[in-house]
Amino acid sequence: MSERTRQPNIVFILADDLGWADLSVYGQTQYQTPHLDALAAGGVRFTQAYANSAVCSATRFGLITGRYQYRLRGGLEEPLVRTAHLHGLPTDHPTLPSLLRDAGYETALIGKWHLGNLPHYGPLKSGYNRFFGNYGGAIDYFTHKPGVGAAVPRDLYEGEVPVERVGYYTQLLADEASSWIAQQAEEKPFFLSLHFTAPHWPWVGPEDEHVSRDLTDIFHYDGGNLHTYAKMVRSLDAAVGQVVQALKAKGVFDNTIVIFTSDNGGERFSKTWPFTGQKTELLEGGIRVPTLLSWPARLQPQVSEQVTITMDWLPTLLSAAGTAPHPDYPSDGENILPVLQGQAPVHERRLFWRYKAQRQRAAREGRFKYLRINDHEFLFDVEDDTLERANLKDKHPAVFARLRQAWEDWNAQFLPITDEVFTHGVTPDIQADRYAPERANRGL
Amino acid sequence: MSERTRQPNIVFILADDLGWADLSVYGQTQYQTPHLDALAAGGVRFTQAYANSAVCSATRFGLITGRYQYRLRGGLEEPLVRTAHLHGLPTDHPTLPSLLRDAGYETALIGKWHLGNLPHYGPLKSGYNRFFGNYGGAIDYFTHKPGVGAAVPRDLYEGEVPVERVGYYTQLLADEASSWIAQQAEEKPFFLSLHFTAPHWPWVGPEDEHVSRDLTDIFHYDGGNLHTYAKMVRSLDAAVGQVVQALKAKGVFDNTIVIFTSDNGGERFSKTWPFTGQKTELLEGGIRVPTLLSWPARLQPQVSEQVTITMDWLPTLLSAAGTAPHPDYPSDGENILPVLQGQAPVHERRLFWRYKAQRQRAAREGRFKYLRINDHEFLFDVEDDTLERANLKDKHPAVFARLRQAWEDWNAQFLPITDEVFTHGVTPDIQADRYAPERANRGL
Structure with a gap:
């Protein structure tokens, strides 16, 4: 199998609450995101990419199933919190990782799951061979807890086993992802979902462990500012740079599809200009998301005005992998590869x-x-x-x-x-x- | 009297609903405002300048009296519309133009008044020797009417006489201002209030007379976009450039204080980043205003973090003119010249x-x-x-x-x-x- 026809590796990087203009390549001028800007320069930068929802877990249901999340009870929750033990992703539902695994891929989720709690639900039950990360919607960057105080248990797992780690979560995830990539066998393609929690609240940058210690409420309505937010996004940018470097060091960057996007529009410190609205709102600022795709072996650098949405990734990536959605669970999205390859015109969508x-x-x-x-x-x-x-x-x-x-x-x-x-x-x-x-x- | 001690001319340019980041020197990146940027580069650019109010006429009461507008019944209106015949600026109240006229200045208002209607109120009754412009809060840029339809009378006056003119209002005001400046006698200082309506609604650029013709409602809630808004602001920028050129052509630019600011924060198409809020709101986006001051003969170019507010201009400009507020009507603002001249420190304010x-x-x-x-x-x-x-x-x-x-x-x-x-x-x-x-x- 030649390099050009070999199944590509896939690294799907999801940011959390990152808004439209939070990257310099999308209009942020008060700080720079050089690694993501470089990814954009060498790949596809989308100007009309949407999230399936204005909130976190709902979009993740759309991403992993390739369908409108309203087909599943858990997908209705905005977000999935109180009923995460009841309404998680059904384990018999075909998913992006399960379908890729069936097509020969090694699969891993590193980072945030947010599609239902143990013991009923989890990434290992839905197509991922490996998991390191948090099951819920948010954890503090240093304590790795979804709340504040000694009584709150950590939400950090290796598979289904709680673990303790020391460090800033964005960096821990970048390290895990890099070493997982390095460990992959040459002959087997891999699919890595790297789902950061950055730049979701609490407002804690990589040097801000003292802020983490002083938190009284994980929602952090009494903290944060644009300087801290910039540090969080720049740390995310550096983490992406580290993962790209791991791919290059392994010599697989050219035939790896790297996608970078966000689960919904920006939250309170996000820059969403020239849009209004934010997370939880269906104004453009709540659903239009920065989206980059790099696949040097197959796609020319371009700015694409194709309207696209989270649930397009399942048919698109399955197509790239030479497979297709499960016939009983057709995607509500569409394969956008032909457009990106210049084989189909940019066209209107009804979403x-x-x-x-x-x-x-x-x-x-x-x-x-x-x-x-x-x-x-x-x-x-x-x-x-x-x-x-x-x-x-x-x-x-x-x-x-x-x-x-x-x-x-x-x-x-x-x-x-x-x-x-x-x-x-x-x-x-x-x-x-x-x-x-x-x-x-x-x-x- | 030497050039350095001679009373400076004063050109006070007020934009209408211009928001914080609507000029390139304040963060607008999608279009450029070279004339205002040049004014900033050669003068003072304020980073913490406030309007007296989040709405139009209220700030104008603060500007012309140098006091909190809540001392006057008309200053309570947000804005002055329905009772403009009852609650205008009392004609016996000392004003910035009347005090400057008393100090030897020739005075003119070119543009928007919005401080009470004829026959009771008006610029000629409150200190201006000359007036060309509109009495109310808004007119269409081409019809010069404050509403839509044949039955609506124009609001365009020479003094107290209705007049008809052909052209885009921003340009008409720039032309009037330029020729008024050219006509001024050498030996007498002048005070020109140049109060544009740009970029206030309706959303009509200099080439958009067809939009003006098709208007169904002067508030224009079904029109406008960022492209049109950019054309309106760039036209305002060019108008300021024309007036600066008139000052230079007359050889008086160096000893003329040129102030450029806005009456309140931005309206619906304004960019107010990194603030939230807009006109009618006391969030920073509703009251923080772009503010420039040029006085080459006396002030070094600088970026000033001094907190300042509209009503500071009366004591500041009277001081520059060698006079002072009326003792019975002390200003609620303060003279900020010593700070700009480096003779007093930047200091905190309570506003x-x-x-x-x-x-x-x-x-x-x-x-x-x-x-x-x-x-x-x-x-x-x-x-x-x-x-x-x-x-x-x-x-x-x-x-x-x-x-x-x-x-x-x-x-x-x-x-x-x-x-x-x-x-x-x-x-x-x-x-x-x-x-x-x-x-x-x-x-x-």
Whole structure:
């Protein structure tokens, strides 16, 4: 098998809550991310890549199944926390790692899982041969605990066994990933999911163990700033650089697909310009994600305007590996390799989102986006009007009506959002610019 | 009188709704503003300059009186619209132009007034010898009307006489200003207030007369985008360049104080990074304004971190002109010239704001800012945390309590905010990212 036809290795790097303009190649000017910028320069940089959801675990369901996450009960949770023991990823569901393993790949997840708790769920039960990381949605970077205090157990595992490590989590993951790559056999392709928690809260940079010690609440609403956030992102950038270096040292970088993206839009310290909105919101800032793909052996460097979404990666990567989705579980996404290879044109997509908090609905078709937040509906031209300011619903009533109905039709095929479904939204008590506007003419 | 001791000319240029990062020298990277950048390079660029209010007319009351606008009934309106015939600037109140005129200056306002309607109020009744511009808060750039339709009268005046002109308003104002400057006598200093409406809505660039023709609503909630906004700001930049050129052509640029600032933070298309908030909000994005000052004869180029506010300009400019505020109307601001001349240190200020919509309160002291929005209170370190995310009220309870009480004490000396006071806030029906967060566990 020649280098060009050999199954490529795949390293899928997922950042956590990284927003649109948090990398210098996407518009951040206050700090630099040279390793990710280099990945972009040598590969594909997407300008219209979306996350399946505006929140973490929901997107991860979409990623690992290649389908709208609303087909699974756990995918409705925003995010999966309280019912992680009940509504994890069913272990009999075909997944990106299980399908790649079936196609001959060695598989590993290093980092965050967030698709259901032990003993019922876990990466080793869903297609990964190896796991090092955390099962839940967030851990502190130094204590590796999902909360604060001596009583809180660590969430750090080797497979299904709790372990203790010393160090900054982003660095630990980079080290684990690098050595796992170095250990891989020459003759077998590998699939590594490297799911960082950076730059998710708490706001702790690599030199900030004292901040970790002083934390009173893992959500860290009384901490953080842009300087700390920059340190966290730059540390993530360096970690990616280390992994790329490991691939190069092994001589496999050219025929390795390296993907870098985020699970949802940016959180409170993220720069999302020229978008508005953030994690938990279906505004572009909550779902448009920086996305890079490097595959030197097969893809020319390019900036791609192809609209794409998290669940496209399953059919895309299976195609690259010479296999396909399970026939009983067809993907809701599509294989975008032909577009990237210049064998198919950049084309329009019709994509949908829903989010329980603020009863949000969104649909994108061509340049238009239908958006509902609570009782208010909008039609935006998100190509011209990235900030989603000019409501065109009365200017283009037919488009508005079509997308509104299309959303209803789309939604009808999925599990309903019931009272039991958990959702997290931004609230006025914790974020000043998410106040509840009052119309009342009250005094001060 | 030598050039160095001669009273300087003063050109006070006010932009309308220009936000923090809308100029390239303040962080805009998607277009350039070379004329304003040049003004910054040769003068003072302020990094902590504030507007007196998060809305237009209120700041203008603060500017022209040099005092907190809450001392005057009209200053309470947010903005002055419905009662502009009742609550304009009292004509017997000393003003920046009247005090400069008394000190020997020729005075003119070219552009927007917005401090009360004819026949009771107007620039010619409050210290300006000459006026060309609009009396109200906004006009279309081509029709020069404050609304849409044949029945709406133009709001464009020469003094107190309605006039008709053809052209883009930003350009008309630049032309008027340039020729007024050219006409000034050599021996008399002049004070020109050049108050552009750019880049206030409607979203109409210099080549967009067709947009103006198709407008259905002057608020233009169904139009605009970042491209159009860029054209409006670049046109404003070119207009400033034209006026600077007129000063240079006359040979008076060196001993002319040119100030460029904005009346409040950015509106819906403005870039306010690294701040959050916008016009009508007391978050930094609603009140921190780009501010430049050029006076080559007397001030070294510098970036100044001095905290300053609109009402400082009256004592500052009167000092530069060798005069002082009226003793019965002392300024609530301060003369910042000694700081800019290196004769006094950069120092902390204690400044206050209030805004009726969302019952907002704000106080800045040193690096801290107390903020209340509706029922939620915050303490931010706005030097470290420009986005106003980390609520420090429980970490610094003494600072929080002190600023909270200081606001109450400060507020007690001003006119109360009654039911009759008009206020405008951003509402969920017109701006998608200003939804009213719901906690209820409702289905889609």
